[in-house]
Amino acid sequence: MVSAAEIPTELRAVHVLNRLAFGPRPGDVARVNAMGVERYIQQQLSPTSIAISASLTDRVAQMETLRMTPPELFIKYGRPEAERKGEKPDPEARKEARRRAHIIIQEAVSARLMRAIEGPRQLQEMMVDFWFNHFNVFADKGLGHLWVGSYEQQAIRPHALGRFRDLLEATAKHPAMLFYLDNWQNTAPNSPGVRGKFEGLNENYARELMELHTLGVNGGYSQQDVITLARILTGWGIQKPRRRNPARMARAGGGRNFNGFSGLGALGGFPGMGAFRAFGMRPFNSTPRRAMQNPGEGPDEYGFYFDPSRHDFSDKVFLERQIKGSGAAEVEQALDILAHSPATARHISYQLAQFFVADNPPEALVQRMASRFSSSDGNIRSVLATLFQSREFWDRRYFGAKFKTPQQYIISATRASGVEVLNYRVLAGNAARLGMPFYGCQTPDGYKNTQEAWLNPDAMMIRLSLATALGGGHLPLDRPPPDDAMGGRVTRVSLRKFDRPGGSMGPLDSSALRTTLGNNFSSHTLDTIEAAPPDLRAALMLGSPEFMRR
Amino acid sequence: MKSCCSDDGPEKPTIQNTLDRREFLKRAAILSASGIVMLSGHAWAAKIAGDSASRKRLVVIFMRGAVDGLNVVVPHGEPYYYEARPTIAIGRSGPGVLNLDGHFGMHPALAPMMPLWQDGNLAFVHACGSPDPSRSHFDAQEYMESGTPGVRTTSDGWMNRLLAVLPGNHDSTEAVSLGPTLPRILSGRMPVANVPTGRGANNPMPTDRPRIEFNFDRMYAGNDALSVAYREGQAARKKLLADVAADMKVADAGAPQPYGFSDDTARLAQLIKRDPSIRIAFMALGGWDTHVNQGAANGQLANHLRPLAEGVASLAKNLGPAWGDTVVITMSEFGRTVHENGNAGTDHGHGNVMWVAGGNVRGRRVYTRWPGLSQSELYQGRDLAVTTDFRAVIAAILERHMGLNRAAIGRVFPGFSNSGNDMDTIVA
Numbered sequence: 001m002v003s004a005a006e007i008p009t010e011l012r013a014v015h016v017l018n019r020l021a022f023g024p025r026p027g028d029v030a031r032v033n034a035m036g037v038e039r040y041i042q043q044q045l046s047p048t049s050i051a052i053s054a055s056l057t058d059r060v061a062q063m064e065t066l067r068m069t070p071p072e073l074f075i076k077y078g079r080p081e082a083e084r085k086g087e088k089p090d091p092e093a094r095k096e097a098r099r100r101a102h103i104i105i106q107e108a109v110s111a112r113l114m115r116a117i118e119g120p121r122q123l124q125e126m127m128v129d130f131w132f133n134h135f136n137v138f139a140d141k142g143l144g145h146l147w148v149g150s151y152e153q154q155a156i157r158p159h160a161l162g163r164f165r166d167l168l169e170a171t172a173k174h175p176a177m178l179f180y181l182d183n184w185q186n187t188a189p190n191s192p193g194v195r196g197k198f199e200g201l202n203e204n205y206a207r208e209l210m211e212l213h214t215l216g217v218n219g220g221y222s223q224q225d226v227i228t229l230a231r232i233l234t235g236w237g238i239q240k241p242r243r244r245n246p247a248r249m250a251r252a253g254g255g256r257n258f259n260g261f262s263g264l265g266a267l268g269g270f271p272g273m274g275a276f277r278a279f280g281m282r283p284f285n286s287t288p289r290r291a292m293q294n295p296g297e298g299p300d301e302y303g304f305y306f307d308p309s310r311h312d313f314s315d316k317v318f319l320e321r322q323i324k325g326s327g328a329a330e331v332e333q334a335l336d337i338l339a340h341s342p343a344t345a346r347h348i349s350y351q352l353a354q355f356f357v358a359d360n361p362p363e364a365l366v367q368r369m370a371s372r373f374s375s376s377d378g379n380i381r382s383v384l385a386t387l388f389q390s391r392e393f394w395d396r397r398y399f400g401a402k403f404k405t406p407q408q409y410i411i412s413a414t415r416a417s418g419v420e421v422l423n424y425r426v427l428a429g430n431a432a433r434l435g436m437p438f439y440g441c442q443t444p445d446g447y448k449n450t451q452e453a454w455l456n457p458d459a460m461m462i463r464l465s466l467a468t469a470l471g472g473g474h475l476p477l478d479r480p481p482p483d484d485a486m487g488g489r490v491t492r493v494s495l496r497k498f499d500r501p502g503g504s505m506g507p508l509d510s511s512a513l514r515t516t517l518g519n520n521f522s523s524h525t526l527d528t529i530e531a532a533p534p535d536l537r538a539a540l541m542l543g544s545p546e547f548m549r550r
Numbered sequence: 551m552k553s554c555c556s557d558d559g560p561e562k563p564t565i566q567n568t569l570d571r572r573e574f575l576k577r578a579a580i581l582s583a584s585g586i587v588m589l590s591g592h593a594w595a596a597k598i599a600g601d602s603a604s605r606k607r608l609v610v611i612f613m614r615g616a617v618d619g620l621n622v623v624v625p626h627g628e629p630y631y632y633e634a635r636p637t638i639a640i641g642r643s644g645p646g647v648l649n650l651d652g653h654f655g656m657h658p659a660l661a662p663m664m665p666l667w668q669d670g671n672l673a674f675v676h677a678c679g680s681p682d683p684s685r686s687h688f689d690a691q692e693y694m695e696s697g698t699p700g701v702r703t704t705s706d707g708w709m710n711r712l713l714a715v716l717p718g719n720h721d722s723t724e725a726v727s728l729g730p731t732l733p734r735i736l737s738g739r740m741p742v743a744n745v746p747t748g749r750g751a752n753n754p755m756p757t758d759r760p761r762i763e764f765n766f767d768r769m770y771a772g773n774d775a776l777s778v779a780y781r782e783g784q785a786a787r788k789k790l791l792a793d794v795a796a797d798m799k800v801a802d803a804g805a806p807q808p809y810g811f812s813d814d815t816a817r818l819a820q821l822i823k824r825d826p827s828i829r830i831a832f833m834a835l836g837g838w839d840t841h842v843n844q845g846a847a848n849g850q851l852a853n854h855l856r857p858l859a860e861g862v863a864s865l866a867k868n869l870g871p872a873w874g875d876t877v878v879i880t881m882s883e884f885g886r887t888v889h890e891n892g893n894a895g896t897d898h899g900h901g902n903v904m905w906v907a908g909g910n911v912r913g914r915r916v917y918t919r920w921p922g923l924s925q926s927e928l929y930q931g932r933d934l935a936v937t938t939d940f941r942a943v944i945a946a947i948l949e950r951h952m953g954l955n956r957a958a959i960g961r962v963f964p965g966f967s968n969s970g971n972d973m974d975t976i977v978a
Contacts, residue, residue, distance in 0.1 A: 182841045185893040197843070200892015204841040207685070207898070217686050223930070226685075433746070435730025442836050443615070445688055455775060456732040457783030458744045461757050464766055464780075468756035528769045533761075540765055545776045 005396040012037045014518035015399060018550035019356055020044050020388070021122030023412030029518040041388050044123035045381050047161065056118050063107040066153045070175040070303040071239065073146045077101040101146060105139050108149030109438045110424040116411045117421060127160035127380070128152065129407070130355050133446025134348075135171040135213060137180040139439035144180055148439040151176035154302060164348065164378030165339040168213065172335060173304035175238045181205035181444060184237035186230060186310075193235070193309030206230035208444045214338040216347035221319060228318045232330045235311035239299040306331075345373035349383065356387055358401045359450040365392040400520075400549040403451035406434030408550065409463055413470055413542050414477070416516050417508055422480045434462055464543040471513075471539030473506045510537035521546050605875045606952050607822060609831045609865070610709065610735065611858070612694075613882035615839035616687060618896050619903035620888065620934060621851055622660070623674045623916060627653035630923035634889040638846050638896070645847040650674075654916045658847050659855035662863040666907055671866065671873075673911055673976060675904040675943050676918035679884055679936040685898035687839070690883035694940065695735035697963050708962050709830055710738025712948070715958040716829055723785060726821060728814055728833040736832055741778070743786035745821065747814045747833075758787060811835060815861040819868030822876070838882060842893040862907055874909030877951050877977060881905075881940060887932050888923055901934035904943055910951060910978050917976060938973065941966045946973035 007015050013032040017024040020041065032040045043050055060066070065073060077100060080093035116125045132152055139148045155174040159167035171177050178184040183205035187198040194200075206229035211217050299305040306328040313325040321337055323330050338344060349369035353361030368390065369383050376382040387393055404412060410427050421427070428438055436454075441447050448454075469475045510529070514521075521529070525544045529537050541547060624640045625631050626647045632639050640647050640657055647655030648664060654676065656663070666672040682699035684690050693699040697708030713725050720740070727736050727744040736742045756762050763784065770780035814833065822828050837854045844851050862880065866873050885902035901921070907913070921927050921935040929935040945968045948954045959968065 182893065182895075185842055187892050189892060197893050202841055202891055202893050202895070203897045204839075211686050211688075217684075217689055223685065433730065443687065451775070452737060453731060455779055456730075456744050457742075457779050457786050458730060458746055459783075460770075460776065460780045461755060461783040461787060464757045464762075465755040468762055472756075524772075525769060528765060531768070532765045536762065536765055539762070540769060543766060544769060545774070548776060 004391065006391075006394050007396050007399050011399065011518070011520065012394075013040075014520050015394075016040055017122075017518075018400075018412075019393075019402075020126065022116050022125065022408060023415050023550065024516055024518065025415045026418040026512065026516045029516070044121070045161065045385060045388075047121035047124040050120045052120060053118075056114065059114060060111050063111045063149075065104045065107045066111055066149050068150065069154070069301050070147050070150050071301070073104065073150060074143070074303075077104060077146055078143070098145075104149055105145055105439060106425075108152060109428045111149070112152070112438060113411065113421070113424045113427055117414050123384075124157075124160055126355075128157055130352070131156050131160055131167065133441070133449075134351065135167075135177065136441050136444050136446035137176045137439075138442050140442070141180055144176060144439075147174070147176035147179070150174075150302075159380075161381045161384070162379075164344075164373070164380055165335065167380075168335055168339055169332075171213070172209070172236075172331070173300070173302065175303045177205070178236070178238050178304070181208055183233055186234050186236065188231065188234040188310060188312035191234070191310050191312065193307055193311075198310055201227070201230045201234065203227065203230045206233055209233075210338065212445055214347065215341055215343040216350075219341065219343035219347060225319055228316050229334060231312040231314075232316060232318060232323065232334050235307040235309070236328065236331050237305060237307055237310075239303045239305035339378055340374075342370070342374060345370040345378070348378075349373055352383065352387060353392075355449050356384075357392055358398050359452070362392045365390050400546065402449070402550045403455055404548060404550050405447060405449050405454055406436040406459070406463075407431050407438070407447075408449075409434075409548065410466070412550070413467065413547070416513060416542065416547075417470055418512075418516070419470075419477050421477045423477050425481045426475060426477055430462070430466055434459055463548065467543035467547075468536075468539040471508050471510075471537075471542050472535065473508065507535045508538035510534065510541060513538050513541050517541065517547065605826065605872075607829055607831070607872070607876045608709075608712075608947065608952060609818070609833075609876060609878040611862070611878065611880040612691075612733070612735070612832070612834040613838050613858070613880065614687070614691065614834050614836045615882075616690070616884050616886060616898060617838040617882040617902065618840060618844065618851060618886040619676070619882070619901070620885065621844070621846075622657050622855065623650070623676055623903045624655050624657065625653060625676075625920070625923065626655045628923050630888075630925075634923065636890070637894050638844050638890050640847055651916055653920075657852065657855055659852040660859045662856070662859040663907075666863065666866055667914055670913040671909060671911055672905070672907045673913040674916045674918075675906065675938055675973070675976075676916055677901045677921050677934055677936060678904045678918075678938040678940055678943060679901045681936060681939055683900070683930075685884065685900075687883055687898075692734060694881065694883055695733065697941065698965060701965070706738030707733070707735035708944075709735045709832060710740050710742065711962045712830060712952075713740035713742075714738075715954060715961050716952070722827045723782060724827055724829040726786075726818075726828050726831050728818055728831070733832060733834060741782055743782055745786060745817075747817070755787070757784070811857040811861040812864040815865040816868050819865055819872075822869060823872055840886070841891065841895040841897060844890075844895045862905075866907065866909075877906065877908035877911060877947050879904065879906055879944065879947070885934050888928055888934060889932065899933035900929045901936040904940060906943065906947070906976060908951075908977070912975055912978055917973065919972075939966070942968060942973050943976065946976050950974065950977040 013029045014024065016037050017028055017032060021028075021044075035043075065077075068076070077097065080090065080097045082093065083089050112128070115121075116129075119125055135156065137144055137148055137151055139145045151171075151174050155170040155176070156167070159170055175184070181204045182202045185198055186202040186205065187194060187200060189200045203226050207226045210219060210221050210226070210229065215221060308327050311327055313327065315325045316323045316330070318334055319337055319341075323333055346366065349372075350361060350366050353366050353369060357365065365387070369386050372386040373379075373383050392398065410431055414421060414427060431437055432440065434454075436447055466475070470477075521541070521544060525540075525546060529540045529544075532540055620631065620635075621638065621640055624647045626640070626642055626649070640655070645658050648658055648661060649655040650667065654674070656667070663672055680690060680693055680699045682690065682693050684693070692702075695707045696704040697711070698704040709725065713720070716724065718724075723741045723743045725736055725740065725742040727733060727742060728747050729744060730746060732742060732744050757766060766780065767784075770777040818831055818833065822831065835854075835858055838851075840851055843849065845853075858880070862878060865876075865878060869876055881904050882902055884898060884900055886896035886899040888899070889896075891897050917938070919937040921929075921937050923934070925931065927935065941963045945959050945963060945966070948959050948962060949956075954962075956968075960966075
């Protein structure tokens with residue numbers, strides 16, 4: 001190939017802010033230019049080196065449910081307490097519990113948006129977006145609504161730039177994933193632990209673990225491997241009751257009905273969760289517990305538990321490798337095999353290159369990243385460093401090649417506006433309207449990030465309407481939501497008029513916005529903007545083709 | 551919108567792009583007259599609706615997540631069925647199967663469709679599916695939507711290719727998808743509109759205001775993917791939503807009401823009735839991946855089937871006379887294991903049941919070369935075998951209902967040989 005033209009110097013800051021970050025905020029382009037794009041990249045690759053403002057730290061810390069473990073969340077927000085004590089289910093009490101639990105997803109969404117809009121560790125936030133979709137769980141499946149925030153906070157976030165193997169393990173053991181892909185019920189047929197609905201194999205997680213999380217659909221596994229991995233994963237589940245400590249169980253508000261697994265429908269209760277120990281709050285941002293790395297040694301504080309009585313202890317052959325029947329260690333071995341497979345290196349590298357470079361990423365780049373993935377033992381930071389240093393990343397052809405996802409569009413527009421957001425529900429509602437509700441992807445492949453997935457006629461209308469509302473100062477972002485807002489569901493589409501009188505802001509200052517965006521507009525776009533009435537100019541910038549892309 | 555799928559930088563001129571441009575210019579000519587079209591919408595509609603072949607329509611409903619076809623159209627005459635499913639089988643009595651022909655029966659949640667069956671407007675094709683063995687949701691959906699099982703390189707969807715071979719001059723958008731994103735099955739170079747679902751979908755938007763529209767019209771005047779999508783979006787709002795909005799406002803009088811799938815099918819019926827240029831429509835429904843607690847006559851699967859059945863019934867009712875010109879196919883990427891798994895659910899399988907409804911369908915019949923459910927008859931020892939390729943059913947509908955010839959069908963399903971199937975009689 002002829003040596004490709006590089007992105008011109010004056011656009012390099014815009015480029016990194018669009019790719020490593022959710023687009024520029026006021027002053028960002030100048031700041032990155034002053035410090036140099038290389039230093040900006042280095043800094044972003046080491047997020048802990050970047051200080052977070054006290055104000056943001058405080059506001060995120062107010063999100064109490066993010067600091068709670070899955071067992072704590074279940075006890076506080078799961079089925080009504082009376083019911084967990086064994087009393088008859090009361091539909092009204094259940095509805096009330098479900099309503100109360102909305103706060104969990106609202107806090108998760110607010111925290112995600114807060115960090116993405118204001119947070120300085122932008123690459124970290126981009127990677128949370130990437131990995132959450134890679135290891136997707138769905139808030140509206142059963143108990144998922146209790147745990148998506150905890151899952152992001154405790155399983156995804158700590159490893160977003162870390163080691164792939166650790167991330168894989170953290171997701172494999174989190175109750176959100178164990179519940180979403182059903183492995184908590186996966187049981188060896190005829191094992192001593194068979195009872196109720198725990199009476200046989202469930203392939204769901206085993207299949208997606210290979211197809212989506214690691215090897216990729218063409219990664220060279222067979223239906224027999226799916227079944228074998230399901231057998232390896234038998235008993236790998238969520239904590240079950242501890243009968244020996246009735247006092248503790250009573251304190252935690254359960255203990256009567258954990259033996260009766262009946263009635264555990266999609267919105268059902270949760271066996272034995274009443275027996276979780278009530279742990280004290282942990283400091284926000286603490287590193288993942290060691291318990292996450294010590295499998296099979298009893299329940300960890302997040303509620304993972306390996307139940308040997310439901311495990312298939314026979315010897316197995318998985319992906320042509322011998323696995324000695326030994327319990328939870330088999331899962332560790334299988335995760336090792338999967339994490340170290342060249343197919344996984346390639347699959348993850350392809351997806352990262354797709355996310356950061358182009359919908360059809362250049363093959364040579366994918367290969368270099370895959371080889372870095374393998375040689376660095378799946379060090380995500382190293383793979384990203386390879387990516388950001390590549391000539392493909394700086395190839396002019398790929399400048400602005402990515403069509404923003406709805407969430408990226410909404411976040412980047414809010415960042416560019418410089419508005420101080422007090423109402424995150426407006427943003428979440430618009431994401432839902434564009435088909436991308438937060439924590440609302442039903443299928444395990446997560447949201448796509450390609451143009452094919454998100455560009456469509458209706459989406460253009462909604463994006464431009466949003467741009468018009470935000471640019472004109474009509475989006476009520478700067479007013480806290482009304483009190484009744486806690487009742488609504490942010491994963492559901494809420495269709496409201498955009499131009500309902502709301503925010504107290506006037507139209508955004510279009511010349512400031514132009515500077516914020518690094519004046520990255522085609523001459524045709526600029527002609528249109530300059531010919532338009534002044535009060536529409538900011539709207540046109542936010543609705544421009546250049547701003548739809550990153 | 552071929553350029554939707556292109557992502558590496560500026561497009562090079564290709565035959566495909568040239569075609570796009572030509573098609574765009576034709577459409578642009580129509581759209582520039584859109585003011586007139588709007589004002590005299592009905593007269594314009596009446597003009598197009600003249601020719602009967604051009605009134606034939608196809609609606610595809612996709613059940614994403616692999617519905618358990620054996621519990622949808624239940625082989626209740628088959629003892630192996632009850633042996634394989636001790637807790638989730640649909641019984642012969644109680645709130646049990648709605649018998650169809652002595653061997654098969656419908657899930658009781660499909661009761662709203664029983665009148666369609668009795669009127670001969672509903673047929674099923676059992677042991678139907680894709681010849682590709684994949685049990686990956688994503689691969690299998692991809693293949694069913696591209697219409698080329700096993701071929702990964704197909705860039706467009708079969709419904710988009712269908713648009714291209716429909717007779718007529720394609721002057722206006724002929725395909726509509728309900729929902730916030732465009733599905734793979736409709737992706738390709740022919741224009742497609744998508745309209746929002748849910749309550750409030752017809753609320754006014756800032757881009758409806760002439761002052762704002764004027765400026766975005768200027769900004770998105772090109773032939774790039776975004777401009778094309780923009781113009782399709784504006785056309786859809788004007789052409790498809792204006793009348794419906796008025797109707798809907800009267801209907802719900804501004805009061806919040808529960809909103810469900812049958813409201814979306816009612817909206818689709820409105821769109822089809824109001825705009826005879828719509829020839830094909832698509833909508834999708836999720837929630838069928840029942841690995842755990844599938845339920846039997848009641849429960850998870852039942853709760854998903856009921857609104858779907860109500861939706862199909864309401865589509866038939868709301869289309870009125872247009873029902874006679876419409877065929878509705880309901881399909882899913884693959885079926886589920888014959889045996890229930892250890893969690894009162896089912897895992898990914900193979901053969902499934904396809905639903906075919908419409909005023910002109912030769913219904914009241916389950917079309918099948920039934921492979922049986924005994925262990926030796928199962929595909930890979932676990933699944934219902936596929937004895938009818940899903941493309942054979944669609945091809946028959948394209949030929950008999952949409953009036954396409956073999957060559958045109960060959961362009962919709964390249965590489966598919968439609969010989970020797972017995973689906974020819976499925977539509978009159």
